Amino acid sequence: MEYIYGENTTSFPNVAADPMTGELTSLLDINPSQLEIIRNERPATPPPPSSLTDHMLTIPWSSSAGWGQPKIVPYGPLALEPSVTVLHYAQTLFEGMKAYRDTNGKVTLFRPDMNMKRMNTSAARIALPTFDGEALLELIKALVRLDRHWIPQLPGYIGTQCALGVGPPNEALLFVICSPVGPYYATGFKPVSLYGTVEYVRAYPGGTGGYKLGANYAPGVVPQRAAAKHGYAQNLWLHGPEHHLTEVGTMNLFVVFRKGDGTLELATAPLDGMILPGVTRDSVISLAKDHASRRQVLDGLPEKFELVERPITMKEVQAAAENGSLVEMFGTGTAAIICPVNKIGYLGKDIIIPTGDGSAGLGPVSRVMLEQISGRQFGTIPSDWSVVVAE
Amino acid sequence: MEYIYGENTTSFPNVAADPMTGELTSLLDINPSQLEIIRNERPATPPPPSSLTDHMLTIPWSSSAGWGQPKIVPYGPLALEPSVTVLHYAQTLFEGMKAYRDTNGKVTLFRPDMNMKRMNTSAARIALPTFDGEALLELIKALVRLDRHWIPQLPGYIGTQCALGVGPPNEALLFVICSPVGPYYATGFKPVSLYGTVEYVRAYPGGTGGYKLGANYAPGVVPQRAAAKHGYAQNLWLHGPEHHLTEVGTMNLFVVFRKGDGTLELATAPLDGMILPGVTRDSVISLAKDHASRRQVLDGLPEKFELVERPITMKEVQAAAENGSLVEMFGTGTAAIICPVNKIGYLGKDIIIPTGDGSAGLGPVSRVMLEQISGRQFGTIPSDWSVVVAE
Numbered sequence: 001m002e003y004i005y006g007e008n009t010t011s012f013p014n015v016a017a018d019p020m021t022g023e024l025t026s027l028l029d030i031n032p033s034q035l036e037i038i039r040n041e042r043p044a045t046p047p048p049p050s051s052l053t054d055h056m057l058t059i060p061w062s063s064s065a066g067w068g069q070p071k072i073v074p075y076g077p078l079a080l081e082p083s084v085t086v087l088h089y090a091q092t093l094f095e096g097m098k099a100y101r102d103t104n105g106k107v108t109l110f111r112p113d114m115n116m117k118r119m120n121t122s123a124a125r126i127a128l129p130t131f132d133g134e135a136l137l138e139l140i141k142a143l144v145r146l147d148r149h150w151i152p153q154l155p156g157y158i159g160t161q162c163a164l165g166v167g168p169p170n171e172a173l174l175f176v177i178c179s180p181v182g183p184y185y186a187t188g189f190k191p192v193s194l195y196g197t198v199e200y201v202r203a204y205p206g207g208t209g210g211y212k213l214g215a216n217y218a219p220g221v222v223p224q225r226a227a228a229k230h231g232y233a234q235n236l237w238l239h240g241p242e243h244h245l246t247e248v249g250t251m252n253l254f255v256v257f258r259k260g261d262g263t264l265e266l267a268t269a270p271l272d273g274m275i276l277p278g279v280t281r282d283s284v285i286s287l288a289k290d291h292a293s294r295r296q297v298l299d300g301l302p303e304k305f306e307l308v309e310r311p312i313t314m315k316e317v318q319a320a321a322e323n324g325s326l327v328e329m330f331g332t333g334t335a336a337i338i339c340p341v342n343k344i345g346y347l348g349k350d351i352i353i354p355t356g357d358g359s360a361g362l363g364p365v366s367r368v369m370l371e372q373i374s375g376r377q378f379g380t381i382p383s384d385w386s387v388v389v390a391e
Numbered sequence: 392m393e394y395i396y397g398e399n400t401t402s403f404p405n406v407a408a409d410p411m412t413g414e415l416t417s418l419l420d421i422n423p424s425q426l427e428i429i430r431n432e433r434p435a436t437p438p439p440p441s442s443l444t445d446h447m448l449t450i451p452w453s454s455s456a457g458w459g460q461p462k463i464v465p466y467g468p469l470a471l472e473p474s475v476t477v478l479h480y481a482q483t484l485f486e487g488m489k490a491y492r493d494t495n496g497k498v499t500l501f502r503p504d505m506n507m508k509r510m511n512t513s514a515a516r517i518a519l520p521t522f523d524g525e526a527l528l529e530l531i532k533a534l535v536r537l538d539r540h541w542i543p544q545l546p547g548y549i550g551t552q553c554a555l556g557v558g559p560p561n562e563a564l565l566f567v568i569c570s571p572v573g574p575y576y577a578t579g580f581k582p583v584s585l586y587g588t589v590e591y592v593r594a595y596p597g598g599t600g601g602y603k604l605g606a607n608y609a610p611g612v613v614p615q616r617a618a619a620k621h622g623y624a625q626n627l628w629l630h631g632p633e634h635h636l637t638e639v640g641t642m643n644l645f646v647v648f649r650k651g652d653g654t655l656e657l658a659t660a661p662l663d664g665m666i667l668p669g670v671t672r673d674s675v676i677s678l679a680k681d682h683a684s685r686r687q688v689l690d691g692l693p694e695k696f697e698l699v700e701r702p703i704t705m706k707e708v709q710a711a712a713e714n715g716s717l718v719e720m721f722g723t724g725t726a727a728i729i730c731p732v733n734k735i736g737y738l739g740k741d742i743i744i745p746t747g748d749g750s751a752g753l754g755p756v757s758r759v760m761l762e763q764i765s766g767r768q769f770g771t772i773p774s775d776w777s778v779v780v781a782e
Contacts, residue, residue, distance in 0.1 A: 077472050079470055081468050089485075090608060126613065177473050213481070214478070218483070
């Protein structure tokens with residue numbers, strides 16, 4: 001099967017064959033040293049916002065040979081057989097990352113090892129091939145390096161989307177595309193309202209909610225439209241008879257309570273199979289744990305502070321909103337980083353959620369988390385979470 | 392966006408525009424009268440089993456114009472932008488049908504109106520465009536007519552697979568492909584063993600299990616492999632704390648109990664949002680209801696007979712297997728029609744399910760149902776379920 005138009009066809013030069021019998025001796029993993037770059041002879045300039053960059057990375061896989069030769073080729077359509085499984089059975093997964101031009105002039109990726117790890121976990125769940133994450137990361141760096149002039153002036157970045165799937169049962173294609181993106185909130189941060197959703201579910205125990213599969217996303221479009229129709233920005237996905245808070249739209253969710261002794265409790269649902277293991281979620285948890293243990297104290301957070309991964313019910317949130325112990329609530333994700341919540345429509349009534357001063361509505365915890373994470377992304381706070389792309 | 396290779400590009404000639412302003416005045420539905428047929432100049436012969444036929448049907452859709460010109464073109468790859476939503480978010484649905492050469496020499500489709508109806512229901516659930524089902528059926532007939540010589544000699548047929556999706560947010564493509572298929576069971580019918588599955592779920596309340604979406608299928612591959620590893624052929628999807636029997640692999644499920652007064656009860660799970668509304672399921676229910684009400688008595692079924700759509704628990708099945716009141720169990724689907732079950736691995740033990748004599752293992756109810764349905768498909772039993780494709 002040939003995926004790419006014209007002469008940019010796929011190939012498997014790294015198949016190991018027995019020299020005597022010609023039999024394949026092993027399935028090969030992604031091999032960055034075999035990267036072929038075919039430059040786009042008609043590069044687009046200047047980069048219009050939200051279009052795609054000049055090049056893309058493709059790596060074919062087959063069940064008989066393993067991973068084939070990685071190629072960076074001009075961005076263009078894939079030639080797919082109408083019978084490929086992705087078009088019928090949704091056998092596909094994806095990842096999204098950002099590449100930044102940081103304040104030190106370096107091109108960086110944020111915690112890309114987390115994306116590589118999650119991508120492999122997703123692949124195993126949906127019977128797609130796994131791979132050497134470090135090898136793929138090297139190739140993504142090569143792609144970002146080639147199209148680095150597409151990174152907008154600060155505070156923009158290019159978004160990098162990996163996808164794996166699209167094959168007939170015995171073939172797959174991994175591809176990476178990039179697009180320049182401005183700041184997520186063109187008009188600055190703004191708190192969002194949530195529709196407490198019980199008619200639809202995003203995930204369920206034993207399902208695929210904990211994996212970044214295409215199958216989790218398309219079914220959310222209609223519930224999102226329903227939330228908008230009710231006058232709310234996003235779905236708050238509630239689970240089970242006790243209406244546990246799980247996620248917000250396509251973001252993880254954090255709730256801040258003030259306990260009786262004045263301690264701030266930052267709570268989020270545990271990774272029980274229904275919750276996507278978000279990179280930003282993990283970053284918030286890491287920062288919060290380090291502060292709570294005094295390993296790395298964060299300016300602006302109180303000393304009496306704890307991070308807890310635990311189930312949170314709507315009853316609890318409702319009671320806390322009424323008695324004044326609810327401090328704030330926010331979503332986390334790669335796109336928005338932090339997204340404060342100002343209201344939940346729940347069983348026909350609105351629960352008002354406290355927000356901070358200013359149009360951004362950032363509360364005492366979310367403000368610190370946004371500063372800490374974006375500081376690491378833009379290079380003002382040195383961190384091994386920021387991975388440099390050599391130029 | 393152009394989907395098809397070479398000169399077979401998509402077009403929207405049926406856009407209604409205001410003659411003064413040029414503004415579009417309406418979105419158009421599928422229009423069979425605009426069908427263009429581009430014949431394959433290099434038709435394949437003779438048809439190898441399970442390959443694809445010479446032609447395919449494509450109908451483009453855009454949010455600004457509605458449905459464009461239907462075309463029947465030589466089978467070939469689709470040119471898809473790597474950024475299309477189906478490759479990332481699984482926005483796709485499908486339908487499968489069969490075309491038969493019946494014993495009267497006619498080419499027929501089996502209850503295609505049911506597929507058209509379900510396809511529209513699926514489209515609405517996943518935010519894809521709906522359409523005039525009768526118009527699409529006309530076009531499918533034109534495709535089947537053109538490739539009718541690919542229908543194998545009895546008892547084969549060609550399988551017709553429709554899919555809708557693959558577009559960026561404002562575009563979609565509906566396409567239909569066909570392949571010749573022999574009898575489903577090359578070695579004759581054989582009962583299957585089931586693995587009572589509680590670690591994974593296929594569907595859940597508020598999810599998409601009741602719709603024929605790609606998103607429901609790829610997540611089932613890994614559970615199927617797990618069932619095979621345990622030594623069973625298919626997953627028996629059990630739901631909730633009471634382990635309700637929902638579906639079998641990708642088939643609906645029927646259980647036959649003998650009640651205290653000797654009545655045979657044919658039971659199947661109700662369409663509660665978790666159960667796919669199968670065409671064969673509906674056919675079995677229709678035939679069973681007609682027999683029970685004496686509207687159309689079926690040879691071989693007892694007079695004391697009832698059809699009930701109700702929840703069925705594993706506890707009930709286990710008890711019935713032990714006390715001898717379990718008569719048989721079978722799956723239904725377009726591919727196999729009827730598939731008897733001989734064993735369920737459940738919580739570490741095997742429950743033996745009665746099967747009929749002979750290698751097929753058909754019991755008293757499934758045998759009659761298979762005769763009745765396949766008789767209608769192959770034309771030995773006249774029925775308005777069988778829709779003729781004019782030649």
